[in-house]
Amino acid sequence: MFFILWWTRMHHYMYRLSIFVTTFRCFRITRKELHTSLHFSVCVSVQDAAKATPQGYNHKKGVSLWTYGGRQIITADKYMDLMEAMQPDWYEALNDADPGIGSSKKRILNSTTSSMEYLKQCITLHKASQKLKGSALFAPLLGGRSEKARNGWSKSLMSTTVDKSAISGYTIVGLHTNGPEVEDLQPVNVSNIVKASLEPLAAELPRQTAGMWNPLTVLQLAHLGVDIFDSTFPFLVTERRGALTFPFRLNRRQNDGAYSKGSCLEHQNKKLKVSEDSPKAKAEEEVPRQDNKIRESEDEELSSPYEINMKNKSNVSLMKPLLEGCECYTCKNFTRAYVHHLTIANELLAPVLLMMHNLHHWMDFFSSIREAIKTDRLEDLQTLITTSVFESNEDITLS
Amino acid sequence: MATATAASLPGASVAAAAAVSSSSSSPALSFRILAECSKSKARTSLMKLPHYAVELPMFMPVGTQGTLKGLLPEQVKGAKAQVILGNTYHLGTRPGKDLFQDFGGLHKFMQWDRALLTDSGGFQMVSLLDLAEITEEGVKFRSPYDGSECMLTPEESIEIQNAIGADIMMQLDDVVDVREKDYERFKTAAYRTTRWLDRCIKANKNPDRQNLFPIIQGGLFPDLRKISLEQQIARDAPGYAIGGLSGGEAKEKFWPTVHLCTDHLPKNKPRYCMGVGFAVDLVVCCALGVDMFDCVFPTRTARFGCALVDNGQINLKARDFANDFRPIDEKCGCSTCRNYSRAYLHTIVTKETVACHLLSLHNVAYQMRLMQSIRDSIKKDCFAEFVEDFMAAYYKDQEYPQWVVDALAAVKITLKK
Numbered sequence: 001m002f003f004i005l006w007w008t009r010m011h012h013y014m015y016r017l018s019i020f021v022t023t024f025r026c027f028r029i030t031r032k033e034l035h036t037s038l039h040f041s042v043c044v045s046v047q048d049a050a051k052a053t054p055q056g057y058n059h060k061k062g063v064s065l066w067t068y069g070g071r072q073i074i075t076a077d078k079y080m081d082l083m084e085a086m087q088p089d090w091y092e093a094l095n096d097a098d099p100g101i102g103s104s105k106k107r108i109l110n111s112t113t114s115s116m117e118y119l120k121q122c123i124t125l126h127k128a129s130q131k132l133k134g135s136a137l138f139a140p141l142l143g144g145r146s147e148k149a150r151n152g153w154s155k156s157l158m159s160t161t162v163d164k165s166a167i168s169g170y171t172i173v174g175l176h177t178n179g180p181e182v183e184d185l186q187p188v189n190v191s192n193i194v195k196a197s198l199e200p201l202a203a204e205l206p207r208q209t210a211g212m213w214n215p216l217t218v219l220q221l222a223h224l225g226v227d228i229f230d231s232t233f234p235f236l237v238t239e240r241r242g243a244l245t246f247p248f249r250l251n252r253r254q255n256d257g258a259y260s261k262g263s264c265l266e267h268q269n270k271k272l273k274v275s276e277d278s279p280k281a282k283a284e285e286e287v288p289r290q291d292n293k294i295r296e297s298e299d300e301e302l303s304s305p306y307e308i309n310m311k312n313k314s315n316v317s318l319m320k321p322l323l324e325g326c327e328c329y330t331c332k333n334f335t336r337a338y339v340h341h342l343t344i345a346n347e348l349l350a351p352v353l354l355m356m357h358n359l360h361h362w363m364d365f366f367s368s369i370r371e372a373i374k375t376d377r378l379e380d381l382q383t384l385i386t387t388s389v390f391e392s393n394e395d396i397t398l399s
Numbered sequence: 400m401a402t403a404t405a406a407s408l409p410g411a412s413v414a415a416a417a418a419v420s421s422s423s424s425s426p427a428l429s430f431r432i433l434a435e436c437s438k439s440k441a442r443t444s445l446m447k448l449p450h451y452a453v454e455l456p457m458f459m460p461v462g463t464q465g466t467l468k469g470l471l472p473e474q475v476k477g478a479k480a481q482v483i484l485g486n487t488y489h490l491g492t493r494p495g496k497d498l499f500q501d502f503g504g505l506h507k508f509m510q511w512d513r514a515l516l517t518d519s520g521g522f523q524m525v526s527l528l529d530l531a532e533i534t535e536e537g538v539k540f541r542s543p544y545d546g547s548e549c550m551l552t553p554e555e556s557i558e559i560q561n562a563i564g565a566d567i568m569m570q571l572d573d574v575v576d577v578r579e580k581d582y583e584r585f586k587t588a589a590y591r592t593t594r595w596l597d598r599c600i601k602a603n604k605n606p607d608r609q610n611l612f613p614i615i616q617g618g619l620f621p622d623l624r625k626i627s628l629e630q631q632i633a634r635d636a637p638g639y640a641i642g643g644l645s646g647g648e649a650k651e652k653f654w655p656t657v658h659l660c661t662d663h664l665p666k667n668k669p670r671y672c673m674g675v676g677f678a679v680d681l682v683v684c685c686a687l688g689v690d691m692f693d694c695v696f697p698t699r700t701a702r703f704g705c706a707l708v709d710n711g712q713i714n715l716k717a718r719d720f721a722n723d724f725r726p727i728d729e730k731c732g733c734s735t736c737r738n739y740s741r742a743y744l745h746t747i748v749t750k751e752t753v754a755c756h757l758l759s760l761h762n763v764a765y766q767m768r769l770m771q772s773i774r775d776s777i778k779k780d781c782f783a784e785f786v787e788d789f790m791a792a793y794y795k796d797q798e799y800p801q802w803v804v805d806a807l808a809a810v811k812i813t814l815k816k
Binding site (some may be wrong): 068341 | 469756
């Protein structure tokens with residue numbers, strides 16, 4: 001399993017991490033420009049995982065993309081022209097992954113029919129293209145939230161109707177419609193549908209998925225066999241001025257080290273348990289999610305138990321780093337008091353320093369995931385995060 | 400310093416006088432002229448401050464709230480900035496002087512290990528706050544946070560600046576809008592500024608490591624300027640600032656005032672003209688003998704998508720740049736110009752915050768490179784030629800503004816047509 005960054009707007013201290021189709025001016029950008037100063041691979045997805053994709057704008061003519069200049073409808077032809085201009089290391093085929101929660105069977109059928117059309121067109125154009133000789137094509141895995149539809153789609157990818165020689169990997173789409181709300185999806189919400197998508201597929205091709213997956217859901221997806229993730233989570237945490245603090249280092253012995261349970265975890269906005277009798281708890285019973293994250297009211301700051309919010313006044317004179325023991329540039333050089341000051345003063349340096357920390361933390365998290373898989377300790381990692389972050393005694397197992 | 404034997408030699412006293420008048424030394428600042436222009440009043444010098452040895456003339460980018468438009472300290476150093484400016488009004492409001500006292504100053508707080516300069520807070524108050532009223536005691540204003548009545552006195556300003564810990568602090572001055580017509584107001588301000596200077600000097604707890612610069616006032620009235628100059632110079636400060644300008648006055652009135660001040664200010668001390676940042680103004684003021692400058696212009700214009708170049712600025716939002724794959728400036732060595740094209744910047748400008756960082760970095764680097772060119776040309780005694788070339792590149796068809804021609808002529812530099 002490996003973690004690759006998706007780059008946009010290349011800069012040493014990059015801010016947003018997904019390249020997506022924006023304007024037709026992309027035509028003129030050469031491969032050299034795209035890869036300047038990069039030491040990483042570049043891949044392209046259709047939509048921006050950090051922004052909620054408006055529903056209902058895809059139809060037979062093409063897929064809607066929201067560019068700086070407004071909405072544009074992209075056909076497979078146009079999409080492949082853009083891919084040739086960008087010449088990424090890999091990209092996903094154009095797809096209509098529209099159906100959100102509660103989509104009708106008909107809607108799902110329309111989306112799979114269109115997407116199969118696009119896939120075939122992309123494969124044809126990809127194979128014929130000189131400029132894309134160095135690029136790899138990934139096929140989407142979709143079918144809304146229907147296990148049956150997803151399983152059926154994946155089977156059709158393995159059948160003779162699709163030219164498998166052109167496919168180098170898979171992107172799991174349609175589990176959500178992008179944006180910050182993906183954070184609320186818990187392992188239990190995605191487990192069965194992802195299994196349904198992956199089960200028919202060849203094991204040797206990489207699988208990736210984008211979105212603001214929270215750390216526990218990431219672990220679940222990794223457990224199910226997903227290889228590539230993106231950085232929407234650290235990015236959106238930065239946008240709300242959060243600094244990630246969740247632990248992820250598995251020690252030889254559970255009780256020692258800077259990352260043992262209870263240390264360096266201050267969640268000023270933490271409100272973990274709603275009492276069983278409260279109206280809110282009852283209302284949330286309908287929604288299939290564990291009650292381990294609560295959205296604050298609109299007046300308060302959005303946060304999660306995985307982070308501390310730098311807007312919080314408790315930071316005002318703290319001389320310690322964002323996270324004790326963290327080796328990132330921000331933690332080695334600056335204090336919580338300074339980052340808090342920058343945040344309150346609305347200064348541009350606040351998100352720069354926070355993104356450096358959050359991305360560093362996220363990358364280290366993935367090192368830990370890889371190590372845990374190698375040593376068959378993925379469940380221990382999951383327990384570490386669950387017990388530290390949620391102080392819960394429930395037995396949550398990877399299903 | 401002349402000894403008895405040296406003084407008896409012919410010409411020695413002149414040489415001794417010359418040696419003395421080209422350098423000065425205070426507890427927290429030492430200054431030495433390295434070279435002078437043989438035509439104009441331009442000179443290049445070395446000013447040693449507690450945190451950094453600064454080459455003059457130099458330009459200070461403004462890092463208002465203890466940060467420079469999203470740039471990391473090492474990026475600002477990479478752009479060759481030597482001194483940056485912090486605003487006492489903003490920093491005194493938040494995080495406030497108590498935090499600085501606990502933290503040991505702004506250098507540590509923002510991780511800037513070169514020199515810092517703080518202004519007094521007076522100008523911000525007068526320009527930002529609706530109900531600021533100047534009394535003999537200080538500047539009376541209403542707190543923007545809770546509406547209560549507050550007072551910024553010379554003592555309070557110095558107390559905040561002491562806590563911030565900058566290498567150079569500015570006195571709290573009675574600054575009048577330069578477009579004010581009332582002569583008496585300027586007269587009051589000139590005398591009051593000196594009274595406030597004395598209070599500031601008394602209040603400075605760290606004269607051994609923090610310099611306090613007086614500010615020359617007097618509006619655009621030569622007689623008032625002379626009074627202010629005489630009074631302020633008598634306080635024997637480590638350096639002096641020319642204040643009350645760059646407030647929208649006509650350039651024809653601006654340069655003679657600067658010229659008058661630099662004629663009277665001691666040669667062997669640094670002169671700081673506050674609020675000057677446009678390239679042409681910097682070049683002219685150096686010719687007039689100014690050593691230090693500050694301005695929000697380079698970082699502010701970056702926010703609007705403008706990049707500084709040798710003949711002004713280019714607005715990268717313009718469609719012309721959509722297919723322009725050159726860097727902003729082929730001669731520039733900043734990391735923006737080494738890595739990104741105008742076309743790339745055009746696609747992101749005003750849409751992605753990273754554009755602001757990239758342009759701020761370039762603009763700061765541009766200003767630093769301009770000042771370096773000025774210093775180098777003075778060292779080689781070809782500053783006059785540098786000025787001529789610079790103006791010819793800046794003004795197409797040599798349509799020089801009259802004020803530029805006049806100002807340079809006053810110091811024996813002729814712009815050819």
